[in-house]
């Protein structure tokens with residue numbers, strides 16, 4: 001059995017033995033890149049440690065007896081297992097081998113007791129959710145045999161965090177088959193460090209991006225310092241652009257204690273470029289070397305110590321989601337139509353006009369779906385399409401919301417698209433600019449990533465929670481990959497309308513259970529991805545025209561103004577069966593241990609609606625005291641008398657700015673004819689929001705935003721200043737909003753210190 005393996009001896013075929021990180025370091029060594037010395041305590045070693053000591057039986061027995069749906073029980077099981085691992089004596093031969101290898105690293109570095117970095121390297125890292133692999137522990141600046149062994153064990157224990165256990169259970173992975181390796185690497189005491197993106201991370205452009213900051217790379221990687229930004233053209237390695245930021249903080253090794261510390265950058269270095277031109281070019285060339293070796297764009301962590309460049313880690317970039325349409329080409333293409341850019345990205349293909357659902361089959365992989373407005377039935381076709389164009393709609397219509405979640409480019413409100421465009425015609429759709437061009441002007445990227453992934457996720461910590469909106473359960477996994485602090489809005493109407501049968505008809509035919517089950521299953525997909533983070537479910541809110549197309553939908557009243565009509569809580573308080581079925585589904589899930597669920601009511605305009613809804617929940621024995629309960633603030637009425645609504649004992653409010661804007665300005669959110677005056681930044685809308693935040697803060701009620709404006713950095717910046725407690729954004733905007741909030745919070749702190 002191999003207790004330790006040097007990275008010089010392994011490559012990508014050894015993931016089972018040394019985990020993803022270990023194998024990747026081995027590959028980099030093979031490519032003759034300057035990687036600091038490192039060895040890996042193999043996955044076999046961990047296995048032997050638990051088997052030989054007999055603790056494997058104890059661990060698996062605890063896991064067997066744990067109901068992972070009960071979060072308290074799960075937490076306790078996790079703590080117990082971690083404790084067992086930490087407390088169990090490491091066998092002598094393992095200890096000896098690790099000590100010898102550590103000594104060798106120290107000697108090679110011409111020192112005694114060299115500092116090392118210790119990281120967990122999970123053998124299942126290639127699985128879709130990294131959390132599966134455990135906490136991905138990293139310990140920097142560790143020194144001395146005892147401490148090294150202790151941290152290795154902490155990495156082992158990280159395989160049994162509550163989340164990792166829960167995830168494995170839900171994915172039906174056998175705990176006994178999951179292993180963990182640990183990388184021990186000489187610590188580069190970096191003077192400067194950062195990340196190289198060997199191709200542009202979002203566009204795949206032929207350029208290398210380098211981010212650099214002072215000190216250890218932790219600051220740049222975690223996003224806690226704003227790094228310098230350099231762009232290098234891959235043709236000739238010329239530096240194309242330099243953005244020098246003010247680098248106020250850095251991480252380094254405390255010369256006295258040897259520990260990693262977070263300190264202020266000396267003033268004369270704050271605005272100084274981190275890298276010289278030679279260093280930029282050299283890093284760019286090395287980055288290119290890594291990309292050539294892996295044959296795919298990489299994101300590489302690097303560090304410079306004593307003028308030597310080191311490469312510390314390399315991962316494939318998962319952010320190139322789209323084929324790139326070159327700016328110059330797009331702007332010279334012939335524009336046929338314009339609408340609202342509703343979901344970013346560019347798609348080119350053959351137009352397929354869908355007038356009614358019988359024609360849906362026409363849409364094949366890569367086609368452009370053109371229709372007056374999408375419906376839940378069209379979701380499968382929307383997934384296949386390379387872009388979507390609608391005649392009608394604003395930025396918060398069905399097509400816009402679902403396209404963003406599916407990561408399919410979309411232009412909505414392109415008046416007359418289904419008449420102007422012809423079946424079989426080739427077009428290019430720019431979902432950002434809202435333009436449709438004649439012909440296929442997209443340049444095929446050689447490395448097309450079909451997979452719809454999310455932008456790079458940082459570990460930036462914010463005091464304001466950053467959550468994500470979800471409307472279709474299929475998007476839950478992508479949503480969770482953003483690292484969001486929970487779901488600030490789960491719209492269930494997409495799920496309900498997707499059943500194609502009017503919910504009332506289930507109740508009438510005594511088939512309530514069928515409906516409840518469907519709802520339960522859909523919600524559970526989202527709750528699983530996020531557990532134990534909160535998921536706020538919004539009760540059903542769709543206007544009559546959307547219900548009408550369902551089987552049994554002819555009961556729906558004809559309305560002149562569906563947006564002002566029978567929707568939201570007012571419908572549920574009248575059709576109480578539908579509300580009851582929703583509560584039943586939530587109650588069932590809660591009882592199964594999904595204690596992370598919260599509930600919010602849409603379109604509230606009077607406190608008595610809240611009181612009545614609560615009464616109904618109590619009648620159904622849903623313990624409202626135990627779950628997060630709140631309302632959407634979507635009407636000026638709710639905003640103006642929020643004090644009275646607070647008296648109904650709510651835990652939170654969430655601004656539905658899509659509706660709040662529509663009702664404050666008297667502008668139909670889905671009417672493209674007036675979309676030019678639909679404006680969430682209107683002072684009246686912001687004034688209402690400010691008022692509600694103030695009143696809620698006085699009463700200790702949480703505030704959040706889940707309307708489209710929660711994805712607009714400038715508005716979110718203002719809300720943070722007003723004191724909002726969380727923000728829920730679209731999947732693609734989570735990271736940008738996280739950075740916006742982090743920056744704003746720092747500014748606020750700084751302002752208060754300066755004052």
Ligand code: PEP
Pocket residue numbers: 396489491541634655656657658659660706707708
């Ligand atoms: C809103 O009104 O802002 C909101 C989030 O709800 P919906 O868009 O579903 O009406």
Ligand code: MG
Pocket residue numbers: 602634656658659
């Ligand atoms: Mg709304």
